[in-house]
Amino acid sequence: MSTNVTSISLKGLEGYRIQVEVQVKEGMESIVIVGLPDASVKESKERVSAALHTMGFPLVDKRIVINLSPSEQKKNGPLFDLAIALGILKSGGFIKESISRDTAFIGALSLDGTIHPVEGMIAAVLAARKLGISKLVFPYDPTIPHLDIPDVELVYVETLQDVIDHLSGQPTLSFIQTTKQKEEPDKFEKNFNQIIGHGFAKRALEIAAAGEHYVLMDGPPGCGKSLLAETFPSILPSLSQEAQLEKLSLYQLAQATVNAKLNLTLFAQ
Template identity: 70%
Template sequence: MSAKVLSIGLKGLEGYRVDVEVQVKEGFESVVIVGLPDASVKESKERVTAALHTLGFPLVEKKVIINLSPAEQKKNGPLFDLAIALGILKSGGFIQERIPVETGFIGALSLDGTVHPVEGMIAAILAARKLNLKTLILPFDSSIPRIEIDGLELVYVESLRDVLNLLAGQQLLPLLSEADIEKGCQAPSRDFPIA
């Protein structure tokens, strides 16, 4: 079974839609990424497989093929890690939850499953609005000013486990930086519209 997860690629300051298509099947253990990935994207397979293993989803005797579409556009940076991990989990039958079509996922994964901010997140947020996405799941970054865009729900996560909990319909605790707490700010959204 194949799975498709939406992400956003960056070309300079312009963002564009990237469909992360994943197929997991029985076979010699390997992960292949196609669709003009640069070296940092190719390294995603190591980060993602380590994070999945840490969370209890080892890819033993699984052949994983990842296609980053559009194939003719060069992909760079680690921002596809989160979408790749979700595609593997869905295609491999590790999760049953539906991945909403109008939701994008960006963020770099660490080996323990933590989701880290990536360069160009503001451009990716603006691109998500242009692409008419309803929701963008992204890592929290206290150095980025709070952004509110009509018609686009920004949902901040700290880990891949947070994302899996969101997909399963669970609410997450609010995220606040120490500076936000001192200023008395409200936490950014971690509610995920399941509908």
């Protein structure tokens, strides 16, 4: 019996749908992953096997073949651990609950069945909406702001048992993120309206801010280029919610440290 479980893979910031096809049959105990997996994906079989054994689902005398489709796309990262584990449980007859094709699962498994966040999770959440996925099951990450994506139901889970309970209709643990009350707008140390003179340059920067254009400033040292550049952010329009998420996902994918204030006030408005 074969089982298909939906997941999401990333190519940069762009996400695409992955069908995790799992077949479990009697034979010499082994797990084979095909579909151009990299080393981190190949290691999933060890993590998944240990997690299932810990939870009381031993894979003794089971030959398991896992195909990550589309097979022509390279797969990387531990995003598919949760989907692989569910596919094995369903195909092996350990669980009877149905798994919808419109529900995607992402997350890395630890050896005790705990589900951990992964790099690029925000980008994967944004991709879920574009891919027409109606529900996304993924681990809670306290380091990122609360996500509210239209048309996509977000289900936070902590362990593989939480996912099994959710599939059977039981309520899962609710994660309520505490955020500070809305803060005052950012007060820039150097404000654009405090610059005296430079009428031509200021007019050009105002047009660039309104039309989202690039600006190249040239001139001798001391003519005010740096001052204009430092004050330019004070007249930029606020980012949309989706643009804020894309910015945060870039930081996450680049493994950069995101300003803590951004995390707290991202969705204060």
